[in-house]
Amino acid sequence: MKRMGFALGVSFVAVGILCLTLSGRPAYAEMYSAGQMGVSIPNSFSNIEGMGGNTGTTISNLSLVNSFMYGLKFGYYFDSMKWLGVETEIFNSTPHIKQQTATASDATGSVTGTVPGASLRVLNWAPVNVVVRYQMGKLEPYAGVGLGIFIANLKDGATGLYSSSANVGLNTQLGLRYLIAENVALFGEWKYNRASLNFPGFSAIPAQSTGGGYRGDYSANILAFGVGYHFD
Numbered sequence: 001m002k003r004m005g006f007a008l009g010v011s012f013v014a015v016g017i018l019c020l021t022l023s024g025r026p027a028y029a030e031m032y033s034a035g036q037m038g039v040s041i042p043n044s045f046s047n048i049e050g051m052g053g054n055t056g057t058t059i060s061n062l063s064l065v066n067s068f069m070y071g072l073k074f075g076y077y078f079d080s081m082k083w084l085g086v087e088t089e090i091f092n093s094t095p096h097i098k099q100q101t102a103t104a105s106d107a108t109g110s111v112t113g114t115v116p117g118a119s120l121r122v123l124n125w126a127p128v129n130v131v132v133r134y135q136m137g138k139l140e141p142y143a144g145v146g147l148g149i150f151i152a153n154l155k156d157g158a159t160g161l162y163s164s165s166a167n168v169g170l171n172t173q174l175g176l177r178y179l180i181a182e183n184v185a186l187f188g189e190w191k192y193n194r195a196s197l198n199f200p201g202f203s204a205i206p207a208q209s210t211g212g213g214y215r216g217d218y219s220a221n222i223l224a225f226g227v228g229y230h231f232d
Contacts, residue, residue, distance in 0.1 A: 030077040030085075034187070034228030037070040040093035042220040050106075051200060054212030060103045062115065062216075064095040069222055075131060087129040087144060089171075095220060096120050097154075116158040122218070123151045124193055126171040138179040142189075145172045150195040150218070161201070163213065169195020183230050191222040 042064040050057035071091025078084055099117035103110050129146035148171035155162045175189025200213035 030079065030082070031075070031231040032185070032228045033072070033074045033231075034185075034226050035070075035072055036089075036091065036187075036189075036224045036226035037068070038222060038224035040067045040069045040095055040220050040222045042066070042093075042095040042218070045097065045197075045216045045218055048214055048216035050212050051198065051215055052212035054214060057104055057106045057212075059105075059214065059216075062102060063098045063100055064120065065098055067094040067096070069093040069224065071224075073226075073228075075129075077131075077133070082135065083133055085131040085133070087131050087146075088125075088127055089129065090123070090125040091222075091224075092121065092123050093220070093222070094119070094121050095218075116156070118157060119153075119155045121153045122220075124148045124169075124171060125151070129171065129173065131173075133177075140177040140179075140185075141175070142177060143172075143174045145170075147171065148193060148195065150193070150197065152197050152199075152218070154199050163199040163201050165197040165199055167195050167197055169193065169218075177228070179230075185228045185230060186226075187228060188223075188225045191224060192219070193222065194219040 044061035044063050046061045048059035048062065050059075069091050071089060073087055073089035075085050075087030097115065097118040097120055100115050101112060102115045103112045126146045126148040129144040131142055131144035133140045133142035148169050150165070150167050150169050152165045152167075153162070154164070170193065172192045173189050174191075175187055177185050177187040179185045195218055196215060197218050198213070198215040
């Protein structure tokens with residue numbers, strides 16, 4: 001929670017700095033802020049391998065649940081190149097690990113057991129997305145790509161073990177915006193996120209050392225919708 005709060009604080013500072021930097025420049029509905037919500041559809045937590053006391057252990061892929069997502073974004077299209085812009089966004093989802101059967105393997109063999117499930121929260125802050133758009137009157141297709149800072153908190157419901165991860169990953173988006181009024185736009189977009197997550201000291205998977213931890217690959221497809229306000 002401390003890391004999540006820190007990331008939120010840093011993101012709002014970044015937005016504030018960007019506002020101050022751009023506020024003195026002439027703009028025609030080029031600066032915008034927006035709220036977004038939707039559904040996160042994660043792929044399996046994959047390529048799981050042990051850390052520390054669990055080094056040499058691999059775990060079969062773990063299924064994650066679909067979850068609600070919500071967040072904010074703030075951006076600006078350049079006056080000299082109205083098709084090009086920059087954007088910062090932050091959003092949260094809870095793709096919990098399902099209760100399921102998993103297999104742990106190491107040099108001595110394999111063991112299969114039940115993973116009781118674990119609470120997983122992922123906060124993604126993309127400090128800068130580079131965004132391009134094509135203006136078709138009130139309709140604007142757009143696409144963006146940037147690096148995201150993924151802050152994940154994992155808690156095992158059965159043992160109470162807790163671990164957190166902060167890693168840099170990929171953040172992409174492809175969307176469609178429609179201006180319903182001079183300053184108000186509706187938008188829908190697809191996002192793809194990918195990052196490696198490290199959870200030291202966490203071992204909820206069949207009878208492994210509590211002194212180790214695990215790392216693996218997280219990815220998700222996100223369908224988001226929102227409303228944006230474009231400043232004159």
